[in-house]
Amino acid sequence: MSSPEYWTKPWPSSSADIPPPSESAPAAVAARPTAEQVIAGLRATSEGGPDLVQLLTPEGERVTHPHFDLDIPPEGLRDLYRDMVLVRRADRECNALQRQGQLGIWVPLLGQEAAQIGAGRAMRPADMAFPSYREHGVAWCRGIDPTELLGIFRGTDHGTWDPLEKRFHPYTIVIGNQVLNATGYAMGQRLDGKVGDGQQDDAEATIVFFGDGATSQGDVNEAFVWGAVYDAPVVFFCQNNQWAISEPMERQSRIPLYQRANGFGFPGIRVDGNDVLATLAVTRWALEECRSGNGPILIEAFTYRMDAHTTSDDPTRYRLSDELEAWKLKDPIERVRVHLVRSQFADAEFFAQVDAESDALAERLRAYCVDMPTPPPERIFSQVYAEGSPPLDRQRDEFLTYLSDFDHSGGAH
Incomplete structure (x- = not known):
């Protein structure tokens, strides 16, 4: 698949082409927006803009895109639905376990299931993933059992999986730090001859996950420079969940985040992060481009954090309930469920089986967490x-x- 033409943006040919600053430019320190302004901004931006790649609408309707498509059988749709339901249930159970004193902290992923499952399922076994601290869905896709995450949030270990076996790096708490690490790893993949025409059996790529808040960190921008200069086979996967803890997106960037890639000389694309099909298609394409030597690529998954930043955060202090309710209508799981029902790809028995499986997973997580052994001091x-x-x-x-x-x-x- 060729690169979408709309990535190519003309640059001003001279300073005369750059418009003068507005006479009504905002002050250096802007006043906190009113409730009406926040709601107006939500209405203007919640659809993600004209460049948003979407294959499944919030109403569960399949739509086409001129540059991306996804041929997926009903069984594949059911698998994606199951992934998201189970990951959400595990997330909710761990959130409850923290509230009951079994974990020191928990980082919820509620609302971001499609972004993580879509990206995780786009990877090949040899690809390497570098998470931040919220990528429980990607961990699930890499074969990591949710019980292996519990020690991190109780403070007894850094995760019990082998990163080289699972191709999933340990969680990184320092904001943006993993983006530099991933870029260096991707540079090593190129030096080791793991990048070529994309058809070789041992072709590899790297994908690194970070949030909108991390794009303000120096490490992320330095990684963009290194990745671009050395043609690193790395997909920069930014989950723009609209809030960097309590800082709204409009106070973080003057332009959409995916457009920042232009300044570093590589393509950027915005995908509906609540659409698991679009995320899967775009990420699969981006990884293939990187394996073929056409990296790096920036993906901005336009999504929303439906819960707190962590269990130590209270989002009611800085965001409006109207905003949350508006995004609930774009729920990533519900749109797939509606599509499955309308298309007659799943029946009541299937949904009951998934619900029963999620209940069993939650029960197993709770039992493991309550009896989780303390690691030996040696x-x-x-x-x-x-x-x-x-x-x-x-x-x-x-x-x-x-x-x-x-x-x-x-x-x-």
Whole structure:
């Protein structure tokens, strides 16, 4: 598939072509918008603009796009629906577990299921994913059981999967840091000859996930520079959920985020992040372009964070309920459900089976979390350095001897 023509934007030929600044330019410090202004802005931007790639409307209707299409059988649609339902249920259960004191914190993905499942299912087994801290749906697609995430949010480990086996990097808490790491990894893929015509069996690409708030970080922009200069096979996947904690999108960027790619010399595209079909089609295309040596590519998944930034956040203090209610009408799961029913691709028995499976998953998560073992203390000596050393081994032995004294004294020392 060729690159969409609308990525190519003409640049001003001279300074005379650049319009003068408006006489009514806003002050350096803008006043907080009124409720009416916020709602007006929502109405103007919630559809994502004319360049938005969409294949399934919020009403569950399949539509066409001049540059992207997705030929998917009914079974594939049902699989995507199942993925999103199970991931949402796991997310809701973990959110409840945190409220009940079983986890220290939780980062909800509610509302972003389509963006994550669509991108995750677009990957090949050899592709590498670099998440931030909200990519529970992508982890699911890479074969990571939700129980493996629990230790991260209880503070007992960094995740129990092997990143090289699952092709899924550990979660990154520092905002934007993983984007540089992913770009470096992608540069290594190119140097190792893993990029070519896209048809070779060992062709690889990298995809890195970050939010709209991360685009204001230096690491992300530096990664754009390195990726562009070295033709790194990396897909920059930005989940624009409209809020960087309490900072609305209109205070983060003067232009749509996908258009920033133009300034770095590579294509950017905006997709309906609540449309799992469009996200799957666009991400699949972008990864294939990167495997063929045409990277990097920026994808802006236009979505919405339906819950708090984390369980320590209270979004009612900074956003309106009208905004939340408007986005509920664009729910990523409901539109697929409606499409399945209207197209007679699924019956009541299928939906009942998925609901039963989600209940079982939630029960299993809860049971595991309540009885989750505390990691043995010697892990701090075996999980930091790749190899031991005499000083480290001596410290380990002294520490274990110290701990054994507690056991011999019945807990007193």
